[in-house]
Amino acid sequence: MKPIRALSNADEVVRLLGSEGDMSPAEIAERLDIPRPSVYRLLDGLESIGLTESVPGSRARLNLRWLHLADQARESMVEWAGARELLSELVERTSQTAYLTVLRGHEAVCLEWEQGRAVGVLLLKPGRSLPLYAGAAGRTCLAFGVNVEEYLDTVTERRAYTADTLTSDAALRADVEATRRRGYVFSDEDVTDGIAAIGVPIRGSRGQLLGALSVSGIKVEYLAKRDAYLEALLDVAGRLASLNEAAIQ
Known part of the structure; x- marks a missing residue:
């Protein structure tokens, strides 16, 4: 069940960034009630496959790959x-x-x-x-x-x-x-x-x-x-x- 839960959490992160725009890991953790270390791991994973990217101010945003x-x-x-x-x-x-x-x-x-x-x-x-x-x-x-x-x-x-x-x-x-x-x-x-x-x-x-x-x-x-x-x-x-x-x- 752990991989399924991780995928579900990643989906929530993507949806949140899609609706709210750039956000910091702390803001994401607070909005989704996910531990901050887990948010960092999720963002690292999403960035490694080109779905999110880091921007100034230690914030994350969706990558332009989503348009494609x-x-x-x-x-x-x-x-x-x-x-x-x-x-x-x-x-x-x-x-x-x-x-x-x-x-x-x-x-x-x-x-x-x-x-x-x-x-x-x-x-x-x-x-x-x-x-x-x-x-x-x-x-x-x-x-x-x-x-x-x-x-x-x-x-x-x-x-x-x-x-x-x-x-x-x-x-x-x-x-x-x-x-x-x-x-x-x-x-x-x-x-x-x-x-x-x-x-x-x-x-x-x-x-x-x-x-x-x-x-x-x-x-x-x-x-x-x-x-x-x-x-x-x-x-x-x-x-x-x-x-x-x-x-x-």
Whole structure:
């Protein structure tokens, strides 16, 4: 079990550096509740294989090798080959930032995006994730991709991003029911103030969730153009589903 525990601790260190940036071994030890000597050993090991590097001030940061690894990981997902072109088309039709996300555990992870011509919405971009209780992508995955009661029992700590983030069991159950009934999510400032998003599921031929497709931008535009955005999303989501299933046959 010791190697498994060491790998788990190394994973936590990498995730922390990825979210917080440069940190000292003492800061890492305090945040993760890992003994400082263990943190030094983990950082030495990660640096020896080119995943972290030392920077001035006795701090550690992720190595640029992660950029290459991220590109390789995305290119290996042949089931989404061609998704970027469809996202570009979606941006042309809506002017909004478009996201392709997939369900991974208790998170919605962004695989691909295309920057819109309106406002830059940068909280979610390739490699980053949102919890399933927040945002158009996350709430789409919650409604169509997981056992909701098991999720609510497991993920009990839910940080509110804004005053409109849904965090209670009752609110999330009601949202899932409404989402399944209408077939899409409308995210109304529940991740970023002033920003709205619409998300739809990408579903396979057996009804299984393949991913989520969403567009995000300034809220006032969504109130006026929701129907047009939804029409474009549903069209592109259907074509992404066909592309995905054709690639893996």
